[in-house]
Amino acid sequence: MNQDTFINILFSRVERAAVTRALVFVNAGIFVLLAVMAMNPMQIPSDLLIRAGGNFAPLVQKGEEWRFFTALFLHGGLLHVGLNMLALHQAGQVVERLFGRVGFLVIYVAAGLLGNLASLWWKPGPVSVGASGAIFGVYGALLSYLLLQRGSVPVEIFREMRSGTLGFIGYSLFAGFSIPGIDNAAHLGGLIGGMVLGAAFAQPIVAPQPVRWLTPRTLTGLAVVAVLGAGLWQTAPQVVRKFEIDSAYQQTIQQFALEEQELLREQAALMEALRLRRVSEADAIDKLERDFIPRWDREINQLSWRQAPAGQDWQRDDLVHYATARRDALKALVQALETRQAVWIERSRTLQVQADNILLQMRLRKSTEAANR
Numbered sequence: 001m002n003q004d005t006f007i008n009i010l011f012s013r014v015e016r017a018a019v020t021r022a023l024v025f026v027n028a029g030i031f032v033l034l035a036v037m038a039m040n041p042m043q044i045p046s047d048l049l050i051r052a053g054g055n056f057a058p059l060v061q062k063g064e065e066w067r068f069f070t071a072l073f074l075h076g077g078l079l080h081v082g083l084n085m086l087a088l089h090q091a092g093q094v095v096e097r098l099f100g101r102v103g104f105l106v107i108y109v110a111a112g113l114l115g116n117l118a119s120l121w122w123k124p125g126p127v128s129v130g131a132s133g134a135i136f137g138v139y140g141a142l143l144s145y146l147l148l149q150r151g152s153v154p155v156e157i158f159r160e161m162r163s164g165t166l167g168f169i170g171y172s173l174f175a176g177f178s179i180p181g182i183d184n185a186a187h188l189g190g191l192i193g194g195m196v197l198g199a200a201f202a203q204p205i206v207a208p209q210p211v212r213w214l215t216p217r218t219l220t221g222l223a224v225v226a227v228l229g230a231g232l233w234q235t236a237p238q239v240v241r242k243f244e245i246d247s248a249y250q251q252t253i254q255q256f257a258l259e260e261q262e263l264l265r266e267q268a269a270l271m272e273a274l275r276l277r278r279v280s281e282a283d284a285i286d287k288l289e290r291d292f293i294p295r296w297d298r299e300i301n302q303l304s305w306r307q308a309p310a311g312q313d314w315q316r317d318d319l320v321h322y323a324t325a326r327r328d329a330l331k332a333l334v335q336a337l338e339t340r341q342a343v344w345i346e347r348s349r350t351l352q353v354q355a356d357n358i359l360l361q362m363r364l365r366k367s368t369e370a371a372n373r
Helices: 003-013 018-038 046-052 067-073 078-122 132-148 155-178 184-201 216-235 240-275 281-305 313-339 342-372
Strands: none
Touching: 003 078, 003 155, 018 046, 018 067, 018 078, 067 078, 078 132, 078 155, 078 184, 078 216, 132 155, 132 184, 155 184, 184 216, 240 281, 240 313, 281 313, 313 342
16 A cells, blocks of 8 residues: 555545544643643642642542543643643544544543553652643554554555654653653553553554444453553552641641740740739739640640651650640749749740750751751
8 A cells, every 4th residue: 555545545534633633722721721820831830730630649549530530631831731732733643543533532531541540559649640641542552553554554654653653652751760750650551551452443444444342352452451440540559548647747737836936926025024024923924824834735735646647756756845845944934933933943944945955956857857868
């Protein structure tokens, strides 16, 4: 078969690659909307991507499986969406004509879903977005067609398609392993899904139908992809509990930091008022016993009962010791005001110094850990 005959048959199957164009338009439109919301087209914030439907493991595993699909239409920045849509436009027009509109759409969606499942299985922490898994599926289906239906493709076109397809797959995977932040698990999952479906769907170019849906080969290919997806879903690490612990712990730490600052500010103001005799010693004692000390007790209890994420028990324990020293310094101050004994003043000062040293040691340890990462 010569090149002209091949191209004529290809375009007689699908005159216009409407599905490919529609996918490019939808992806670009959604990105423009997110870029306007973020007011920064170069990088869409992770929290906005999560709200928009990104593949975020803690929410997916809590019942929001629909995120596997919606994540296919979200992108993290202008470069991300630009490169993806260029690749989709180039390969999609060929693959849509080889497999027909329905076959192409099945490959795109199924490969994308399998890619997102692979991403969840391999690295369930950060939010994952993008059409890359689906696009790798498109290239994988094209590669399978070229390998299985080589006789249907003229030699010159075969060589050009093969080199372009292998070049895209090879370069993209290499970049994914070399550049941090690229989700190669989604790429590989999508590639495998696309190759399996491409092998299952492939028909000679002269066949009356691009895909014969009820043949054993086609049904087997669909079943293989479904089994792979189910296996990834069942064996993916469960991160919901870890996420809940991390979120609750961080919220407690943030609340403690705010309350600590307010307490220290109010305590300093009270001591200054006492020094200037704007408040009596009796009123100061009442304020310390009825307000400040109970508030430190409350913070100590909240920290003590809060489960810390793995490896952060030391931080919680040090904060408990810090808050305890601050509280006990106030108790010693109450004793000093009531008894006027110097030993209690010295005790209060010692405890305040101890609290400051605990904070200093915590900061040094965090700096050391950050430097060793």
